[in-house]
Amino acid sequence: MELAGLISYLIFFLTFVGIYGLLALGLNSQWGYTGMLNLGIAAFFAVGAYTTAIVTTAPTDLHAGGLDLPFPIGMAAAMVTSGLLALGIGLITVNLRADYLAIASIGIAEIVRLVLKNATEVTNGVRGLPSIPRPLTDLWPGYGEALYLLIVLLLVVVVYLASERAYRAPWGRVLRAIREREPAARAMGKNATLFRLQAFVFGASIMGLGGAAYAHFVGFISPEAFDPLFATFLVWVMLIVGGSGNNRGALIGAAVVWLIWTLTETAVQQLPENMVTQAAALRTLLIGLFLQAVLILRPRGILPERPPTEVAPPAK
Amino acid sequence: MLVDILQLTLYGIVLGSIIALGAIGVSLTFGILGFANFSHGDLMTSGAYIAFTVYTLLALPLWLAFPAGMLGAMAVALAIDWAFYSRLRRSKGLILLISSFGAALIIRSLVQIVWGPDNQVYEPGIQMAVRFGEDIVGSPGLRIKPDQVRILIGAAVLVSAVHVFLRYTRMGKAMRAMADNPDLARLTGIDTKRVIVWTWVIGAGLAGAAGVFLGLDTRLHPDMGWFILLPIFAATILGGIGRPYGAIAGGLVIGIAQELSTLQIPPDYEPLVNPAYKPAVAFAIMVLMLILRPTGLFSGRST
Amino acid sequence: MALLEVDAVTGGYGEADILHDVSLRVEEGEVVAIVGPNGAGKSTAMKAVFGLVTIRQGQIRFRGEDVTGLSPDRVVRRGISYVPQTDNIFPSLSVDENLDMGAFLRRDGIAAQKAHVYDLFPPLQAKRRQPAGTLSGGQRQMVAMGRALMLEPGLLLLDEPTAGLSPKFMDQIFDIVRTVHASGVGILMVEQNAKQALALADRGYVLAMGRNRYEDRGQALLQNSEVAEMFLGG
Numbered sequence: 001m002e003l004a005g006l007i008s009y010l011i012f013f014l015t016f017v018g019i020y021g022l023l024a025l026g027l028n029s030q031w032g033y034t035g036m037l038n039l040g041i042a043a044f045f046a047v048g049a050y051t052t053a054i055v056t057t058a059p060t061d062l063h064a065g066g067l068d069l070p071f072p073i074g075m076a077a078a079m080v081t082s083g084l085l086a087l088g089i090g091l092i093t094v095n096l097r098a099d100y101l102a103i104a105s106i107g108i109a110e111i112v113r114l115v116l117k118n119a120t121e122v123t124n125g126v127r128g129l130p131s132i133p134r135p136l137t138d139l140w141p142g143y144g145e146a147l148y149l150l151i152v153l154l155l156v157v158v159v160y161l162a163s164e165r166a167y168r169a170p171w172g173r174v175l176r177a178i179r180e181r182e183p184a185a186r187a188m189g190k191n192a193t194l195f196r197l198q199a200f201v202f203g204a205s206i207m208g209l210g211g212a213a214y215a216h217f218v219g220f221i222s223p224e225a226f227d228p229l230f231a232t233f234l235v236w237v238m239l240i241v242g243g244s245g246n247n248r249g250a251l252i253g254a255a256v257v258w259l260i261w262t263l264t265e266t267a268v269q270q271l272p273e274n275m276v277t278q279a280a281a282l283r284t285l286l287i288g289l290f291l292q293a294v295l296i297l298r299p300r301g302i303l304p305e306r307p308p309t310e311v312a313p314p315a316k
Numbered sequence: 317m318l319v320d321i322l323q324l325t326l327y328g329i330v331l332g333s334i335i336a337l338g339a340i341g342v343s344l345t346f347g348i349l350g351f352a353n354f355s356h357g358d359l360m361t362s363g364a365y366i367a368f369t370v371y372t373l374l375a376l377p378l379w380l381a382f383p384a385g386m387l388g389a390m391a392v393a394l395a396i397d398w399a400f401y402s403r404l405r406r407s408k409g410l411i412l413l414i415s416s417f418g419a420a421l422i423i424r425s426l427v428q429i430v431w432g433p434d435n436q437v438y439e440p441g442i443q444m445a446v447r448f449g450e451d452i453v454g455s456p457g458l459r460i461k462p463d464q465v466r467i468l469i470g471a472a473v474l475v476s477a478v479h480v481f482l483r484y485t486r487m488g489k490a491m492r493a494m495a496d497n498p499d500l501a502r503l504t505g506i507d508t509k510r511v512i513v514w515t516w517v518i519g520a521g522l523a524g525a526a527g528v529f530l531g532l533d534t535r536l537h538p539d540m541g542w543f544i545l546l547p548i549f550a551a552t553i554l555g556g557i558g559r560p561y562g563a564i565a566g567g568l569v570i571g572i573a574q575e576l577s578t579l580q581i582p583p584d585y586e587p588l589v590n591p592a593y594k595p596a597v598a599f600a601i602m603v604l605m606l607i608l609r610p611t612g613l614f615s616g617r618s619t
Numbered sequence: 620m621a622l623l624e625v626d627a628v629t630g631g632y633g634e635a636d637i638l639h640d641v642s643l644r645v646e647e648g649e650v651v652a653i654v655g656p657n658g659a660g661k662s663t664a665m666k667a668v669f670g671l672v673t674i675r676q677g678q679i680r681f682r683g684e685d686v687t688g689l690s691p692d693r694v695v696r697r698g699i700s701y702v703p704q705t706d707n708i709f710p711s712l713s714v715d716e717n718l719d720m721g722a723f724l725r726r727d728g729i730a731a732q733k734a735h736v737y738d739l740f741p742p743l744q745a746k747r748r749q750p751a752g753t754l755s756g757g758q759r760q761m762v763a764m765g766r767a768l769m770l771e772p773g774l775l776l777l778d779e780p781t782a783g784l785s786p787k788f789m790d791q792i793f794d795i796v797r798t799v800h801a802s803g804v805g806i807l808m809v810e811q812n813a814k815q816a817l818a819l820a821d822r823g824y825v826l827a828m829g830r831n832r833y834e835d836r837g838q839a840l841l842q843n844s845e846v847a848e849m850f851l852g853g
Contacts, residue, residue, distance in 0.1 A: 288422040
């Protein structure tokens with residue numbers, strides 16, 4: 001394969017790793033930090049993507065918005081809307097047992113998907129939203145992809161640093177205590193709700209950011225793109241494989257699993273012609289089996305969580 | 317308009333029966349095995365498709381294909397439990413939940429690989445509905461399809477059988493005991509491994525039946541079970557976890573609510589809820605329950 | 620050979636040890652009480668017998684056979700029944716069904732043993748079809764104990780049977796313990812209510828900080844001034 005083609009592919013690959021990295025970091029803020037089991041990642045992913053699309057595309061009859069605003073505003077709006085959605089859901093579910101939250105989050109994802117498909121004046125339904133602009137395309141002609149990769153990587157770095165900061169700060173310690181249900185945390189009562197809500201909303205807005213990054217990269221979005229497999233399950237596999245409870249694990253998991261996911265595509269293409277139409281199903285099967293293997297054999301992941309050494313004396 | 321309400325209620329009871337069959341299984345696995353089984357919908361799908369193969373390819377009559385579907389779903393559930401859940405028994409319920417999410421995708425992709433992604437039906441063509449009750453409710457009376465009658469009868473028979481099993485057999489009582497208090501069950505000497513096997517047999521058997529019914533009432537599609545999973549969970553929560561009887565009531569409530577939500581008042585206007593959003597009705601009811609009474613209408617276990 | 624011998628047992632849950640070198644003994648048909656301050660490891664000592672605790676050192680023998688570290692479902696087959704402090708009934712099952720579950724491991728003689736249990740606990744007769752969760756605290760304890768007796772155990776483990784009960788029911792429970800004792804079953808009982816427990820027990824052990832402190836006949840411990848000062852309070 002030609003070098004230019006290889007580099008181009010690598011850029012494409014790494015950009016997706018970056019986007020999924022954002023999603024995984026967001027999920028870690030929810031599951032890793034507070035043990036909230038969010039199976040509706042797709043909802044926040046989609047809301048972020050559609051928000052930025054509506055905000056940044058040119059005026060059109062196909063869908064709502066078309067405000068033609070610049071890229072950073074689209075990103076910010078994406079974070080705000082997904083954060084608000086999370087706030088709404090969180091207020092209802094934050095103190096529920098984790099499996100109820102899981103069910104409720106699946107419900108949200110389904111509702112969001114239904115709305116995206118059916119509120120056609122706003123979203124153009126199943127036909128999707130085209131022509132989402134790529135930022136800074138004039139800045140470096142011919143190298144637009146590489147530039148966009150840099151933007152995504154920058155976002156990942158910023159989010160990673162912010163998340164790590166929060167994790168090591170007292171805020172993070174409180175969250176870990178709440179997650180482990182330590183008596184000291186329980187004594188805080190109401191405040192525990194606030195902390196978990198914060199982590200949940202924070203994580204969701206990062207997922208929204210990931211959605212926005214996706215929208216601007218691919219240029220076209222439709223409800224199909226936010227299928228539970230790609231948008232939710234894959235992110236979970238990434239977090240579990242990488243090591244839940246820690247941000248580095250989230251990023252490593254994103255890279256490793258996206259690599260495996262890409263390899264399944266190659267593997268499936270080796271099959272005889274008549275089976276290739278089932279490619280998607282075969283890849284789903286493989287990644288599903290892969291997750292089970294990880295859960296059974298190495299549930300702590302590649303990088304198990306190592307909380308920073310506690311300075312305070314252990315709670316009595 | 318009374319006729320419309322009654323008609324929609326009738327449809328709701330049919331749909332609710334299907335949901336109830338699924339919810340009983342989810343309630344039992346939730347209560348006894350300790351996790352929300354996200355692959356339950358796909359157990360329904362596998363039952364529907366296995367029955368489909370027996371019916372169309374082997375050309376056996378429906379009354380044989382139906383139990384084949386149930387047995388098939390049981391086999392799938394036991395295989396999944398052996399392959400995955402049994403190795404995760406010591407893990408927290410949330411790990412099992414994630415595993416069941418993976419199992420759901422595995423089953424669904426296998427169904428798609430074997431049977432293809434397109435819609436299938438047991439019988440081609442549209443079945444004619446039968447009119448009845450014109451004298452009681454006035455013209456034009458109520459409509460029901462023969463398949464729907466079969467579904468209602470089948471569901472009633474299955475639910476009665478489960479009731480007898482849970483109430484009067486030793487294993488049934490052991491299952492109820494384990495759903496009530498799994499730790500005490502172990503301390504008492506109840507054979508928890510056998511109870512787990514029976515839980516899958518009953519839960520998956522009912523799921524398989526529900527899948528066939530769903531396929532009869534609508535059509536077969538690899539996603540069919542997944543789409544009905546949310547109403548099933550809503551029904552389970554409504555009835556209370558570990559409360560199979562509550563699940564029946566929950567299923568009927570959800571089914572009727574979903575159908576009634578499309579009522580048009582008055583007849584020319586838009587339906588109350590756009591039919592495309594019917595699952596949202598189930599979800600709204602569930603959220604209401606979670607806020608007001610998370611233990612369910614019949615006080616199942618909560619935290 | 621004693622009915623139950625706990626021989627220098629050290630263990631706990633997970634990493635930390637709660638019991639250190641704890642020994643105790645129950646003879647056939649005896650009532651033995653374990654008392655002590657909060658956190659003394661009383662319940663843990665009892666749970667160790669039933670296989671609910673990780674044992675790192677020592678041995679537990681029942682009728683001479685080594686039962687150390689056996690899982691609870693094996694222990695119950697040997698003839699030891701355990702009544703936990705809380706969550707000790709199946710609330711949605713009827714009283715009768717609770718007893719049926721107690722007899723799960725039996726194939727025969729269930730009806731006879733049930734009749735015996737109803738004789739022991741007359742108030743339950745009228746409530747046999749009622750869901751156990753709807754009964755009063757005292758009656759629930761009866762169901763819990765009745766359930767444990769269905770297997771006709773040689774040894775009954777009672778974990779704080781009067782916890783959370785009003786004084787009237789406390790007396791009732793102690794009466795029941797006497798009745799069960801009279802039928803020949805050995806009883807090992809952990810109790811917060813040290814005075815009444817020691818008064819009714821044949822022998823007692825006082826544990827503190829996971830170790831043996833005192834062992835004597837029940838009455839003797841009651842009259843021991845050091846014990847009274849330390850644990851019996853008022």
